[in-house]
Amino acid sequence: MTGDDLGALLSRRCPEQWELYRKTAETREIDATPELERAAWRREEGWAARWWEGGAPRFAAASDADGLALALPEAARLPVAADEPPAWPVKKATLAGAASVEAPPALFEELLRAVAAASRGEAVLAGLTLRRGRAEERIVNAAGLDVAQEHHVFDGVARCVARRPGRAREVRVPFRWDSGPETETLARRLADAATLPLSDRPTPFSSGQWLLDPAVGAALLAAIAPLFLDARPPRWVVREKLAGPAVSIADDASRDAAFDGEGVASRRMLLVEHGALSGRLHDLSSARRAGATSTGHGVRPSFRLPPQLGPRRLFFESGSPTPSAALLSGVTKGLFASALTAPLRVDLQADRYEAEFTGVSIVGGRAQGPVAGARARGRVSELLRRIAALSTDLQFFPAPFLAGSPTVYVERASFD
Amino acid sequence: MNWDDDSILRWLEPFGGREGDLVEVFGEALTETCLEWRDGEIREARVRREQGTSARWRRGRSEQFASVAGADEAAVREAVRALRASAGREPLPIRSARGAPAAETEVGFPAAERTARRLAAILARHAPRHVFTLRLRQTERRVVAAGRPASTATRRLLSLEGRFTAASRAGDEQRLFAFHAPMSDEALEELKTALADAAAPRDRAVPVPAGEADAILAGGCAAVLFHEILGHPLEADAGVSPLRALPEARVAVADLEVIDDARRLDLFGGYERDDEGTAPRPVKLVASGLVGSQLTDRAHAAAAGSTGHGRRSGPAEPPLPRGANVVVSGGATDPEEMLRRLGNGIWIDEFLGGSVEIASGSFRLRFPRARRVRRGRFADELGPGVLAGELLPTLEAVEPALGREVRAYRGLGWCARAGQVVPVGGAAPDLMIRRLGVRPEL
Numbered sequence: 001m002t003g004d005d006l007g008a009l010l011s012r013r014c015p016e017q018w019e020l021y022r023k024t025a026e027t028r029e030i031d032a033t034p035e036l037e038r039a040a041w042r043r044e045e046g047w048a049a050r051w052w053e054g055g056a057p058r059f060a061a062a063s064d065a066d067g068l069a070l071a072l073p074e075a076a077r078l079p080v081a082a083d084e085p086p087a088w089p090v091k092k093a094t095l096a097g098a099a100s101v102e103a104p105p106a107l108f109e110e111l112l113r114a115v116a117a118a119s120r121g122e123a124v125l126a127g128l129t130l131r132r133g134r135a136e137e138r139i140v141n142a143a144g145l146d147v148a149q150e151h152h153v154f155d156g157v158a159r160c161v162a163r164r165p166g167r168a169r170e171v172r173v174p175f176r177w178d179s180g181p182e183t184e185t186l187a188r189r190l191a192d193a194a195t196l197p198l199s200d201r202p203t204p205f206s207s208g209q210w211l212l213d214p215a216v217g218a219a220l221l222a223a224i225a226p227l228f229l230d231a232r233p234p235r236w237v238v239r240e241k242l243a244g245p246a247v248s249i250a251d252d253a254s255r256d257a258a259f260d261g262e263g264v265a266s267r268r269m270l271l272v273e274h275g276a277l278s279g280r281l282h283d284l285s286s287a288r289r290a291g292a293t294s295t296g297h298g299v300r301p302s303f304r305l306p307p308q309l310g311p312r313r314l315f316f317e318s319g320s321p322t323p324s325a326a327l328l329s330g331v332t333k334g335l336f337a338s339a340l341t342a343p344l345r346v347d348l349q350a351d352r353y354e355a356e357f358t359g360v361s362i363v364g365g366r367a368q369g370p371v372a373g374a375r376a377r378g379r380v381s382e383l384l385r386r387i388a389a390l391s392t393d394l395q396f397f398p399a400p401f402l403a404g405s406p407t408v409y410v411e412r413a414s415f416d
Numbered sequence: 417m418n419w420d421d422d423s424i425l426r427w428l429e430p431f432g433g434r435e436g437d438l439v440e441v442f443g444e445a446l447t448e449t450c451l452e453w454r455d456g457e458i459r460e461a462r463v464r465r466e467q468g469t470s471a472r473w474r475r476g477r478s479e480q481f482a483s484v485a486g487a488d489e490a491a492v493r494e495a496v497r498a499l500r501a502s503a504g505r506e507p508l509p510i511r512s513a514r515g516a517p518a519a520e521t522e523v524g525f526p527a528a529e530r531t532a533r534r535l536a537a538i539l540a541r542h543a544p545r546h547v548f549t550l551r552l553r554q555t556e557r558r559v560v561a562a563g564r565p566a567s568t569a570t571r572r573l574l575s576l577e578g579r580f581t582a583a584s585r586a587g588d589e590q591r592l593f594a595f596h597a598p599m600s601d602e603a604l605e606e607l608k609t610a611l612a613d614a615a616a617p618r619d620r621a622v623p624v625p626a627g628e629a630d631a632i633l634a635g636g637c638a639a640v641l642f643h644e645i646l647g648h649p650l651e652a653d654a655g656v657s658p659l660r661a662l663p664e665a666r667v668a669v670a671d672l673e674v675i676d677d678a679r680r681l682d683l684f685g686g687y688e689r690d691d692e693g694t695a696p697r698p699v700k701l702v703a704s705g706l707v708g709s710q711l712t713d714r715a716h717a718a719a720a721g722s723t724g725h726g727r728r729s730g731p732a733e734p735p736l737p738r739g740a741n742v743v744v745s746g747g748a749t750d751p752e753e754m755l756r757r758l759g760n761g762i763w764i765d766e767f768l769g770g771s772v773e774i775a776s777g778s779f780r781l782r783f784p785r786a787r788r789v790r791r792g793r794f795a796d797e798l799g800p801g802v803l804a805g806e807l808l809p810t811l812e813a814v815e816p817a818l819g820r821e822v823r824a825y826r827g828l829g830w831c832a833r834a835g836q837v838v839p840v841g842g843a844a845p846d847l848m849i850r851r852l853g854v855r856p857e858l
Contacts, residue, residue: 035477035653036477036478036479037477037478037479038478038479038480038481038734039479039480039481040480040481040482040483040734041481041482041483041498041502042482042483042484042732043483043484043485043494043498044485044732045485045486046485057460058461059460059461059462059463060462060463060464060465061462061463061465061466062464062465062466063465063466063467063468063485063486064467064485064486067465067466067467068465070465071463071464071465074449074463074528075461075462075463077529078449078451078458078461078463078529078532079458079529079532080457080458080459080460080461081457081458081459083459126655157835161655161656161775163775167776168656168775168776169773169775169776170655170773170774170775170776304464304466305462306460306462342780345857345858346858347858350858352858353858354858377858
């Protein structure tokens with residue numbers, strides 16, 4: 001069974017309403033702990049078909065073409081409610097020959113030393129998983145689309161444990177490197193997240209300014225991402241005043257991949273411009289419902305799932321960013337949130353958020369000392385409008401889509 | 417998976433030799449049907465058929481691992497060839513597959529259409545307005561390992577998760593619901609009862625007061641607590657935790673007996689062979705109040721060998737020591753007596769999820785609702801909240817009054833650690849714990 005055979009099978013089932021997706025991937029991974037060093041090589045293959053039969057959408061996936069051919073009739077038998085198919089894109093793009101994947105570098109010892117130095121010996125690297133990989137995708141559909149593209153990834157997860165008498169803290173930090181290893185930055189992040197919660201100090205303020213580390217800012221951005229997907233935003237959203245005027249938010253995955261998971265060309269979407277909600281993301285299905293065109297945001301986190309509407313590379317941007325040092329000096333009394341100590345909780349419908357974090361207290365632009373744990377909570381609407389400045393240190397984090405944030409300055413927040 | 421085990425063992429021969437070496441081939445054939453329900457209709461149906469094979473060689477602190485798509489002889493050859501290449505062993509010759517072709521497994525999940533019809537009737541009656549995902553999964557896993565008999569294990573699981581609109585005395589409200597069980601006709605009957613209970617009218621909830629509270633964990637949901645504070649810290653690769661520093665120390669009342677029993681095939685996490693081919697044995701996590709043993713895979717086994725807890729989410733991942741089914745032994749206290757002993761506190765019969773930080777032993781469990789208990793009687797309905805605490809003080813605070821009836825807790829289903837998600841289950845009696853940290857959730 002080949003891709004052409006599967007295309008013919010799908011054409012017989014529904015001559016004009018089908019899409020076939022194939023992914024092949026190769027990854028190399030090194031997983032190192034003080035007790036184990038594992039080298040892993042993986043070859044993944046995935047096939048997926050989406051089609052409209054009897055007026056209803058169907059989806060099947062398999063690890064080979066023969067398996068997909070067997071899954072098609074099984075999915076077709078299930079009683080699914082009718083729905084309109086999307087307007088399929090038409091495009092052709094081929095892929096140049098592929099290179100093999102190099103093993104990731106062995107960085108455990110280097111990061112171990114860097115974490116020890118950054119934490120003054122209080123934190124120990126407990127594990128590092130580094131993965132380098134390459135994936136090739138091909139998407140064809142009944143309308144004549146035939147595009148191929150490849151992705152590269154260099155990412156990982158680091159675990160770190162910090163101890164003081166009677167206390168311990170373990171943290172797990174996922175990361176992604178776009179250019180090359182950034183062990184010093186990662187070491188500082190691990191050391192802060194693991195050691196700051198071990199201090200005795202609770203938050204000294206019940207309110208004040210709030211500086212968010214890029215990792216915390218990215219978590220906030222990821223949590224509010226549904227605002228850019230829903231046809232009807234929550235009632236509290238005032239389009240002209242979603243956020244402070246210093247804030248713009250964009251999604252642009254064109255540097256990662258030429259197409260989305262449905263074969264629509266990637267493009268930059270400005271979603272918030274100077275604080276005003278200015279755009280919305282679409283995949284093929286949401287675009288059909290809204291009478292719009294897809295913005296190239298049909299996301300396939302895996303071949304096992306049909307494409308779904310989602311952000312791809314979402315990030316804060318500012319027309320006039322402020323250096324981090326200037327942001328810090330502008331804090332008269334407040335907290336710097338270095339790392340979250342629990343997943344950020346956001347209820348967009350109810351306009352509520354709650355962030356538990358560890359960090360540093362700041363008075364008069366100077367760091368006063370660590371804060372083991374603090375909690376900021378309140379209205380999402382107020383939090384966004386109180387973002388008064390963004391820094392220049394934009395960093396991206398896997399969230400699971402890429403979310404990017406610089407240091408964020410919030411002019412007022414309540415802490416407990 | 418129609419493998420020629422003798423050939424596979426021959427291909428693995430270059431890796432063997434030293435005591436303690438682990439070398440194996442693992443294969444999986446998975447069939448899954450996923451149905452997305454909304455208000456009585458299936459809005460999306462997904463069928464997945466996946467096969468994969470991996471090969472692993474471990475010597476001392478070094479491990480080589482290779483995984484490929486497919487589970488026929490050619491896939492096994494490719495995985496072993498990659499393993500030999502990475503280990504610097506003589507390459508395995510490239511030959512086309514021979515012998516009998518791989519047997520076709522049954523197309524799709526055999527009971528999907530019938531289950532969909534029955535579920536439609538259950539939902540129509542008890543929760544007509546809903547958004548649910550039904551997952552029916554069948555896996556066949558085979559392990560061929562040097563020096564051990566080959567093994568095959570098959571599991572069929574049913575998992576329903578989502579939310580529905582239920583009536584409360586203050587109007588409609590959204591409630592979350594999860595049910596995870598091995599697939600059977602009885603499971604659907606149990607699901608029907610559980611959904612009817614979950615949809616029963618309730619009073620308007622008031623916020624959970626923040627602070628310390630004594631609590632009864634009812635309906636088997638104490639299994640979630642022990643999964644977090646005993647199961648994870650006693651996984652053999654968990655690293656240093658407050659429990660590790662106290663081998664065989666008394667940490668709870670002598671009445672408390674907690675085991676991990678993967679042999680309980682009526683629970684979601686059960687299996688006959690683990691993913692290294694080992695028959696599981698029950699492991700005492702707390703025995704008569706004393707800290708028990710670790711959950712081990714082959715790589716972390718002591719002299720007695722693996723406890724049969726080497727588990728993986730799929731063929732693309734190496735096995736890790738993981739818990740399966742946490743089972744707490746029952747006592748002799750009936751529910752009324754337990755409420756009377758509680759006096760004032762909260763009563764919880766459902767958790768949405770939990771987490772534990774191994775190094776410090778701090779945990780948190782999210783609950784969607786609770787009941788306030790005043791002077792031994794049910795009072796207000798309480799809104800969603802978080803239970804939080806430390807492992808050792810919480811174990812010490814377990815009261816000796818354990819409920820008579822041990823109930824399977826079907827809300828415990830999928831557990832994620834180190835990027836690997838495996839099915840887990842549990843059963844527990846009603847249980848009382850003093851001075852737990854409680855606070856309202858968003």
